[in-house]
Amino acid sequence: MTQALTAPPLPKRLALYYGGKWHEPAGGYRPTFNPATGEILAQAPEANAEDIAAAAEAAHQGFLAWSRLPAAERGARLREIARRVRDHADELAHLDAANCGNPIQRMRPDALNAAAQIDYYAGLVHELKGETIPTADRGLNYSMREPLGVVARIVAYNHPLMFLAGKMAPVLAAGNSVIMKAPDQAPLSALRFAEIIDGILPPGTLNIVTGGSDCGEALVLHPTVRKVALIGSAGTGAAILRNAADKIMPVTLELGGKNPLVVCPDADLETAVQGAINGMNFTWAGQSCGSTSRLFVHDSLYDAVLERLCAQLPKLHRCGLPTDPATTMGCLISEAQFDKVMSYIQLGISEDARLVAGGKRPDDPALAKGWFIEPTVFADVTPAMRIFREEIFGPVLSVIRWSDEDQLIADVNSVDYGLSASIYTRDLARAHRLAQRIEAGYIWINTSSAHYLGANFGGYKKSGLGREEGLEELLSYTQVKNVHVAL
Known part of the structure; x- marks a missing residue:
């Protein structure tokens, strides 16, 4: 049985935040839920095109003030935001756990990671440098980096506070103002964050809106917005690209993944099994673009890996109420996502993949009203199956047998995505050879899942455009003049 904590501390202001003030939404309100219990937590504001127009005008005024501040002053104010996030990390974690369904034990590190990202970019404000270019006519030729103006960032529901607070940092550090669109499924931590940091920045520098697809489309189309960045699905990314094309506007897209984890014949067995479990991100119910949801195991280790995987998985990840500190695996964000994942599980069965773990709701009656699915493992998956090729975004791991390296690479690279990959081997040459041949933007060797500040993260193919989490992201929010x- 699992046990919930007390109700989360809700934001005092359930409204849109722009221009340094709170505004009732012209688009009205709609309920936001606790996906683990089905209860309505609050009525969240729903921004429409009228609201976005007002927020964009406020952001433009904020840009005029913020961009004129010295770089050192921008960095100091960002560091103050990071300090307040740390001070309120427990509160924000509790709110996210209740609103998005991820375990509270992982939501506090999310808040601290957001603070670390803000501090990182606060420290890079002096790196927005230009160059001098030698010329043949005794002239002086130089370049400078300038901010773009108003930027819109649309973030996903699997890390609500971390994405919202952390992803605003490079935009603001570069001197832009920003409109952050919180995830419509889990908007509450964004509104509480606005309350916590209110007054640190000039009015209109940071603006926070909530709403669905109409809100997002209005952001992309508004003429004042000079760049859009998305963390979301490939379909949403394609829609943004189409709308951005008419504006000749740059975009950054961090999209989906169908990521491979390759276990080579010389891999350490226990390390590889632990890596496969960690890499799948079962803690988040598999709702992670970086989840290594395709496990390629060499024929010589296949049965041993599968046996240990199915034995260890229930001990490490068992569904529970997200607000219980003992919970190691949360729930899916919504009924729609639950239905989608269950449809893929039924599809895998109909495609003759072998279901060896999970595939159903947990038996705990305390979880009956939530969108929980047990950690699920399919064996004997082949490249012809849809569960091999399509992103499920749920706790479903597909295990594939391999023996020939060239065929392995062909199968690994046969999908539309190329975000991340993980390789387990004790052969140094093999490790680097596979890393070169796999089409992915971020590769781990003998580990999985971890991100490192300063290491650029992003994908190949339909996994996105641009890179984040490093200096390259900061520079992407500038333009060169x-x-x-003539001397």
Whole structure:
């Protein structure tokens, strides 16, 4: 049985935040839920095009003030935001656990990771440098980096506070103002964050809106918005690209993944099994673009890996109420996502994949009203199956047998995605060879899942455009101006 904590501390203001003030939404309100219990937590504001127009005007005014501040002052104010996030980490974690269904034990590290990202970019404000270019006519030619203006960032529900607070940092550090669109499924931590940091920045520098697809589309289309960045699905990314094309506007897209974890014949067996469990991100019910949801195991280790995987998985990840500190695996975000994942499980069975673990709701009656699915493992999956090729975004791991390296690479690279990959081997040459041949933007060797500040993260193919989490992300929110002086 699992036990919930007391009700989360809700934001005092359930409204849109722009121009340094709170505004009742012209688009009205709609309920936001606790996906683990089905209860309505609050009525969240729903921004429409009218609201976005007002927020964009406020953001433009905020840009005029913020961009004129010295870089050191921008960095100092960002560090103050990071400090407040740390001070309120427990509160924000509790709110996210209740609103998005992820375990509270992982939501506090999310808040601390957000603070670390803010501090990181606060420290890079002096790296927005230009260059001098030698010329043949005794002139002086130099370049400078300038902010873009108003930027919109649309973030996903699997890390609500971490994405919202952390992803605003490079935009603001570069001197832009930003409109952050919180995930419509889990918007409450964004509104509480706005309350916590209110007054640190000039009005209109940071603006927070909530709402669904109409809100997002209005952001992309608004003429004042100079760049859009998305963490979301490939379909949403494609829609943003189409709308951005008419504006000739840059975009950054961090999209989906169907990521491989390759176990080579010389891999350490226990390390590889633990890596496969960690890499699947069962803690988040598999709702992670970086989940290594395709486990390629060499024929010589296949049965041993499968046996240990199915034995260890129930001990490490068992569904529970997200607000219980003992919970190691949360629930899916909504009924729609639950139905989608269950449809893929039925599809895997109909495609003759072998279901060896999970595949159903947990038996705990305390979880009966939530969108829980047990950790699920399919064996004997082949590249012809849809569960091999399509992103499920749920706790479903497909195990594939391999023996020939060239065929392995062909199968690994045969999907539309290329976000991340993980390789387990004790052969140094093999490790680097596979890393070169796999089409993915972020590769782990003998580990999985971890991100490192300063290491650029992003994908190949339909997994996205651009890179985040490093200096390259900061520079992507600037434009370069060249100046030539005749002497």
